[in-house]
Amino acid sequence: MFFRWLKNTMPRGIYARAALILILPVIFLQLLVSVVFIQRHFDGVTRLMTSAVNIELRFLIDTANDARDLQEARDAISRIDAPxxxxxxxxxxxxxxxxxxxxxDLTGNGVIxxxxxxxxxxLAISLEDRRRVVVWVDTRHGPFKMDFSRRRVSASNPHQLLVIMVVLGALMTAVAYVFLRNQLRPIKRLATAAADYGKGRITQFTPTGAVEVRAAGMAFLDMRNRLERQAQSRTLMLSGVSHDLRTPLTRLRLGLSMMEDADVAPMIRDVDDMQRLLDGFLDFARSDASDxxxxIVPADLVTAVLEDARRTGQDVTCGGVEGSHxxxxxxxxxLRRALDNLINNALRYGTKAEIGLSVTDRAVRFWVEDDGPGIPPEQREDAISPFVRLDPARNQDKGSGVGLGLSIVADVARTHGGVLRLGQSAKLGGLMAELVIGR
Structure with a gap:
């Protein structure tokens, strides 16, 4: 229970934790020195100084007690109190x-x-005036008052040592924090580069700092380069295959179109389907190696998509634009390809679609809704996977697909450090696809 509470109360940031690591030892060391060293030191000095003053006070007291009367005691004391x-x-x-x-009062108890x-x-001892000590003693001639400097029984200004310790501790903590910040800065730069890469941005990064931090930075660069090579290889492979197959398919369709046989029409449709498959593969290959x-202003992108949809006669309306411009x-x-895929997917299974935008300080959210049958919750994760078709659960009257439309949108979202979410449209009753990207 204690460790869970400690974990929940610890700061989350690396700078805050580093400051805590620096401050706690300094505070503990100061407390230890104050208790063990300072207190013992001042107690010892106070005991020695007080013992010396006690000798003088006892001499005055004995002088007063040895006098036969009060006047003789006063005269005897007056000759020695000034020296x-x-x-x-x-x-x-x-x-x-x-x-x-x-x-x-650090030494008051010891003095008394x-x-x-x-x-x-x-009879009593007064340390009310920090610069003086007043002692009342019972003698044969009545109460005897002795007043002398506080500096004679304890070290002067003991608090100055504590002040010096605090000031030096704060100074050393600041110096240590500066050095530690220089060690933590490469880690933050590495985290920034990794976060930018997750959002599809290649940030210039050079490993610096300690040996371990440099090793982590080099490992990140190797991973990033390897992923880039794999993405380029996939893109080149799919692009090459699509390009190489496009020419023979074109020749095949041209040859079929010149034939007058009644059985040629189904074959031409098969060729067209193959052409659409190749186009889908090429779009999928371009999704993560995109522009x-x-x-840009996100609202302008939504406006352009709406204008193109209306020019082609598609029933697409604007569901609202919220946030800053x-x-x-x-x-x-x-993003344009992703939104076009969402609209085409919506109109393929529905009769109308609606597109909207919401911009906040942390994210940009595009959404497309339709009045189609939607996707059951248990199949939404599969719908985003490439080459997965859910046509048995949806309307197949609008033509077959490749199963890459939503996968392309999900890839575009990932390259922007975002995500594609599928849900139920509360307004139109069909599917609601949300393309959320981080800022």
Whole structure:
């Protein structure tokens, strides 16, 4: 239970944790030094200084007690109190009923206990004035008051050592934090480069810092380069296959179209289906190796998609544009292809579609809704997988597909550090596809 509470209360950021690692040892060391060293040191110094003063005070007390009367005691004390730098008063009329000590006094208890153990018949001791010590002693001639400097019984300004420790501790902590920040900066740069790569951005990154951090940075660069090579290889392979097959398919269709046999029409449809399959493969290959980043306004992209849909006679309306119209770095061609796929998918299984946009500080959300049959919740994850068709659960009257439409949209979302979510349209009753990308 304690470790769970400790884990929940610990700071999450690496800078905060590093500061905690720096501050806790400094505070613990200062407390240890204050308790073990400072207190013992001042107790020892106070005991030695108080013992020396006790000798002088006992001499004054014995002088007063040895006198036959009060006047003789005063005369005897007056001859020695000035050389001893002690103010005296016999008899004293302002005797304190109790010992007086300030609430915060590092050596006050030691002064009082050492004086009481070394001098008999003490009535009270006052440390109210931090610069003076007042002692009242019972003598044969009445209360005897002795007033002397506090510096004679304890080290002066003991708090200065604590202040120096705190200031030096803070200074050393700041210096250590600067050095530690320089060690943590490469880790943050590595995290930024990894996050940017997750959003489809290739950030210039050079491994720096400690040996372990450099090793992690080099491993990240090797992984990124390997993934880029694999993506390029897949793109080149699918593009080459699609390109190489396109020419013989074109010749085959041309040859079939010149034939007048009644059985040729189904064969031409088969060739057209093969052509659509190749186009789908090529689009899928281009989805993650798409265009470069550009600064665009997301609302302009939605407007362009709506205009193209209306020119082609598609029943597509705008479901609303929310949020700011600030430019954002995106891949416009990839996003345009993704939105076109969502609209085509919506109109393939429904009669009308609606597109909308919502922009926040953390994400940009495009959504497309339709009035089709939708996708059951248990099949939505499969619908995003490539080459998976859910036609038995949906309308097949609009032609067959390749099973790559939603997969292409999901790839585009991943290249932007986002995700494709499928749900139920509350407004139109069909499928609601949300393309969410991080900013």
């Amino acid at each position: 001893l730098e002690i103010l005296t008063d016999l008899p004293a009329n302002d005797v304190s009923p109790v010992d007086i000590k300030p609430f915060v 206990s050492n004086m009481r153990s070394g001098i008999a018949n003490i 470069g980043l550009e600064t 600030d430019p954002i770095r995106m891949r416009p061609l990839a």
